[in-house]
Amino acid sequence: xxxxxxxxxxxxxxxxxxxxxxxxxxxxxxxxxxxxxxxxxxxxxxxxxxxxxxxxxxxxxxxxxxxxxxxxxxxxxxxxxxxxxxxxxxxxxxxxxxxxxxxxxxxxxxxxxxxxxxxxxxxxxxxxxxxxxxxxxxxxxxxxxxxxxxxxxxxxxxxxxxxxxxxxxxxxxxxxxxxxxxxxxxxxxxxxxxxxxxxxxxxxxxxxxxxxxxxxxxxxxxxxxxxxxxxxxxxxxxxxxx
Amino acid sequence: xxxxxxxxxxxxxxxxxxxxxxxxxxxxxxxxxxxxxxxxxxxxxxxxxxxxxxxxxxxxxxxxxxxxxxxxxxxxxxxxxxxxxxxxxxxxxxxxxxxxxxxxxxxxxxxxxxxxxxxxxxxxxxxxxxxxxxxxxxxxxxxxxxxxxxxxxxxxxxxxxxxxxxxxxxxxxxxxxxxxxxxxxxxxxxxxxxxxxxxxxxxxxxxxxxxxxxxxxxxxxxxxxxxxxxxxxxxxxxxxxxxxxxxxxxxxxxxxxxxxxxxxxxxxxxxxxxxxxxxxxxxxxxxxxxxxxxxxxxxxxxxxxxxxxxxxxxxxxxxxxxxxxxxxxxxxxxxxxxxxxxxxxxxxxxxxxxxxxxxxxxxxx
Ligand SMILES: Nc1ncnc2c1ncn2[C@@H]1O[C@H](COP(=O)(O)OP(=O)(O)O)[C@@H](O)[C@H]1O
Ligand SMILES: [Mg+2]
Numbered sequence: 001x002x003x004x005x006x007x008x009x010x011x012x013x014x015x016x017x018x019x020x021x022x023x024x025x026x027x028x029x030x031x032x033x034x035x036x037x038x039x040x041x042x043x044x045x046x047x048x049x050x051x052x053x054x055x056x057x058x059x060x061x062x063x064x065x066x067x068x069x070x071x072x073x074x075x076x077x078x079x080x081x082x083x084x085x086x087x088x089x090x091x092x093x094x095x096x097x098x099x100x101x102x103x104x105x106x107x108x109x110x111x112x113x114x115x116x117x118x119x120x121x122x123x124x125x126x127x128x129x130x131x132x133x134x135x136x137x138x139x140x141x142x143x144x145x146x147x148x149x150x151x152x153x154x155x156x157x158x159x160x161x162x163x164x165x166x167x168x169x170x171x172x173x174x175x176x177x178x179x180x181x182x183x184x185x186x187x188x189x190x191x192x193x194x195x196x197x198x199x200x201x202x203x204x205x206x207x208x209x210x211x212x213x214x215x216x217x218x219x220x221x222x223x224x225x226x227x228x229x230x231x232x233x234x235x236x237x238x239x240x241x242x
Numbered sequence: 243x244x245x246x247x248x249x250x251x252x253x254x255x256x257x258x259x260x261x262x263x264x265x266x267x268x269x270x271x272x273x274x275x276x277x278x279x280x281x282x283x284x285x286x287x288x289x290x291x292x293x294x295x296x297x298x299x300x301x302x303x304x305x306x307x308x309x310x311x312x313x314x315x316x317x318x319x320x321x322x323x324x325x326x327x328x329x330x331x332x333x334x335x336x337x338x339x340x341x342x343x344x345x346x347x348x349x350x351x352x353x354x355x356x357x358x359x360x361x362x363x364x365x366x367x368x369x370x371x372x373x374x375x376x377x378x379x380x381x382x383x384x385x386x387x388x389x390x391x392x393x394x395x396x397x398x399x400x401x402x403x404x405x406x407x408x409x410x411x412x413x414x415x416x417x418x419x420x421x422x423x424x425x426x427x428x429x430x431x432x433x434x435x436x437x438x439x440x441x442x443x444x445x446x447x448x449x450x451x452x453x454x455x456x457x458x459x460x461x462x463x464x465x466x467x468x469x470x471x472x473x474x475x476x477x478x479x480x481x482x483x484x485x486x487x488x489x490x491x492x493x494x495x496x497x498x499x500x501x502x503x504x505x506x507x508x509x510x511x512x513x514x515x516x517x518x519x520x521x522x523x524x525x526x527x528x529x530x531x532x533x534x535x536x537x538x539x540x541x542x543x544x545x546x547x548x549x550x551x552x553x554x555x556x557x558x559x560x561x562x563x564x565x566x567x568x569x570x571x572x573x574x575x576x577x578x579x580x581x582x583x584x585x586x587x588x589x590x591x592x593x594x595x596x597x598x599x600x601x602x603x604x605x606x607x
Contacts, residue, residue: 050474076476088471090464100457101464107476109485115457160475 003028003164003194009048009058018044020218022058026164029191033205034198035229036215037239042198043085045215046166049196050082051075062164077107081162085169085198087149091142095133095152098141099124102156124159130185131155146173154185165189167197171204183207202230214239249585250532254447257534261440266433273431280430280439281504282544287446287497289524289540290533294450295490296522297530298459299483300384300466305391306521308398309366309491311513313498315402315409316365318508319349320358321418335417340407349408355424362499363492370491374484381480383469392515399513414509421503430504439500443537446493450533453489462486516559523566529578539576 004026011019019041026032034042047053049060051072060068067075089098100118118124120137128134131151136144141152150173157165167186171179179201186208189195199205205212205226212229214222216238222229229235261283269275288310295301326334332353333345351357373394377387402409410416421428428435453459461482464472469479502508511517521540528539543562551558573580 052470052474072470072473073476073478076474082474084471088468090467090471092467093460093464097460097463101460101472102475104475104477107478109458109481112457112461113453116455156475 001028002026003063004049005059005061006049007059007061009045009060010056011044011048011053012056017218019048022215022218022220024213024220026194026196027211029194031186031190031195031197031208031210033209033212033226034196034215035200035205035212035235035239036221039217040215041218042215043168044218046082046168046196046198049075049164050080050166052082073107076104076160076162079163080166081157081160081164082166083153083157083168083170085172087146087153089141089144089149089152089156092140094138094140095128095144096120096124096137098152098156099127099159102159104160123161127155127158130158147175147178150174151178154182158185158189161193163194165193165195167195167199169198169200171199171201176203179204180207249582249589250534253581254451254534257538258444261443262437266436271433273433276433276436277431277504278548280436281501282541282548283436283439283443284497284500284504285521285524285544286537286540287443287500288494288521289528289536290443290447290450291490291493291497292521292525293528293530293533293536294453294493295486296525297532297536298454298466299462299486301483301487302384302388302522303391303487303490304388304518304522305393305395305398306490306494307513307515307518308391308395309370309494310498310501310517310521311398311402311508311510312366312369313362313495314502314508314512315415315498316352316358316362316495317421317499317502318415318418319352320355321421321502322415323349323353324422325417325419334415336410336413336415337407342407346408355422359499362495366495366498367488367492370488371484374487375480378480378483378487381469392518395513395515395518399510399515402510402513409510410508412510414507414511416507418502418506428503430506435503439504442496442500446496447533447537449489450493453486454533458482458485520562523562525576526566526569527576529576529580531575532578535576535578538578542577 002025006022006024009019009022010017022045034045036042044053048055051070055068058068059066062075062078062080065078067078070078090101093101096118103124106112120128125134128137131154133148133152133155136148141149144152150170154170157167171182174182183204186195186197197208209226212224212226213220214229214235221238222232222235224232265279266276269279288306292303292306295303322334323332326332329335331344333342351361373391377390382390403411405411420430428438461472461477465479465482472479498512501512524540524543525536526539527543528537529535547558550561554561569576575582
């Protein structure tokens with residue numbers, strides 16, 4: 001059963017087609033890895049799905065609804081969450097406030113006017129424990145280390161509890177230990193959540209990926225299991241780094 | 243709750259006690275002095291209204307005087323009609339001088355006090371709502387909001403001066419009747435009136451604080467930092483911005499109504515650029531992150547103006563400008579930021595952290 005279908009998606013930046021006639025099915029509950037050399041259009045593909053960038057042509061269908069022209073916040077309400085390549089948390093807010101903000105099941109003003117505190121229990125507690133920030137709830141996010149900032153953003157996405165989670169290079173800047181931990185979190189999310197991860201760390205990809213898609217120059221180059229992809233000569237040709 | 247909130251809480255109580263007990267006692271319950279201070283308190287309301295949108299959401303409304311002025315005119319129109327009750331047709335004197343023969347339809351609602359009080363809040367709020375939809379849907383932010391609101395202010399003031407037949411033009415609305423507040427004939431030089439204004443200020447601060455401390459305040463602070471990121475969590479940013487912008491306008495209108503009562507006239511200078519910029523300066527001095535801080539800023543600057551402008555008649559505006567520049571350069575978070583820093587330092591020293599450590603944390607903030 002497909003959660004999302006992308007049909008012939010294209011976006012043009014001036015003379016450059018950052019994403020070129022991309023078609024893709026995303027199955028419910030799977031973890032899909034997006035690989036490709038720098039500039040292949042991976043981040044742009046995620047931008048198109050979450051609404052940061054508008055498509056030039058093509059269509060994105062999420063749970064049967066055409067979301068190609070929907071505003072960002074409406075896509076988020078449909079159940080699409082995004083982690084950015086450059087960690088983007090709210091530096092002026094505390095760790096707990098960041099989590100409360102992300103916990104946005106009722107994003108209307110009238111609902112928000114009635115919320116005055118964030119009790120540290122239930123899912124909030126769980127999420128904070130998973131990422132190891134439970135003892136730092138009152139710390140300003142701007143005072144966190146780079147690794148902790150990555151964790152906080154992951155925690156925010158867990159708190160947001162989206163059906164589809166888009167992760168752009170979540171392990172960048174993490175130690176091997178932290179990367180393993182992230183892999184464990186992702187594996188526990190599979191099934192309930194659908195995840196698309198852009199990642200360079202092949203060690204990590206081997207740990208989590210069920211299905212891998214390789215992009216090159218905005219187009220889909222290859223698709224398959226990690227073993228199949230690694231053996232594919234076309235992939236080797238464009239993607240020598242690994 | 244962390245310690246900063248506790249310090250805030252303490253500060254609020256001190257402020258409320260000072261206004262309710264300290265100030266009247268210090269002024270010796272003198273009617274004239276109380277009236278002057280009531281004027282400062284009504285200005286404190288409009289300052290905290292600006293802090294609500296600027297400090298919380300980062301929306302710098304340089305046209306705050308517009309909504310303030312509308313509130314003032316709304317109240318003055320009611321009092322003018324009451325004062326003109328004996329005239330033929332109940333027509334205000336200045337209309338007669340301008341060859342207006344019957345009361346224009348848009349003056350009619352102001353015959354009722356209840357309608358006047360509602361419109362004093364609703365007109366500024368509706369106007370801000372319309373502007374907010376236009377600006378925030380188009381994702382206009384930062385300095386462009388400041389320019390648009392300033393341009394609107396200038397246009398509105400010109401219109402009020404131009405339409406002399408209906409607004410009293412350059413003279414404004416003078417010769418007003420005293421307010422009859424549901425049977426209470428309001429003497430603006432009385433302790434009762436002082437408490438009316440003080441009560442309004444406290445009520446406005448409570449309403450504002452509830453918004454700031456609720457999740458709406460959290461979303462607004464997040465919008466101030468990175469509005470785009472907020473959208474990916476499903477919040478309709480334009481709606482939140484419009485909400486705080488019009489709430490702020492309603493509170494400014496409320497302040498304007500009180501101001502017209504205190505001064506017993508409404509003048510187009512209330513809708514002026516100089517006045518609007520002065521509000522920004524008060525808020526910058528007090529600290530835009532805190533509604534009470536902004537209110538204190540308004541009171542202190544106006545107190546200083548009352549005491550010093552006699553001595554420096556020519557140079558008061560210059561002094562005000564220099565003060566603003568000094569605050570922006572050396573105390574960007576205003577007096578509130580200074581106090582908060584002090585509290586933080588004391589609290590950390592008590593916890594036994596070395597001063598070096600405390601300084602490192604502060605500079606990181
Ligand atoms: N907003 C934009 N305007 C112009 N060019 C862009 C924009 N965003 C991305 N690009 C270009 O599109 C190409 C794909 O970028 P990106 O999706 O970030 O690649 P990847 O994430 O795969 O490394 C790059 O050549 C990049 O310079
Ligand atoms: Mg990228």
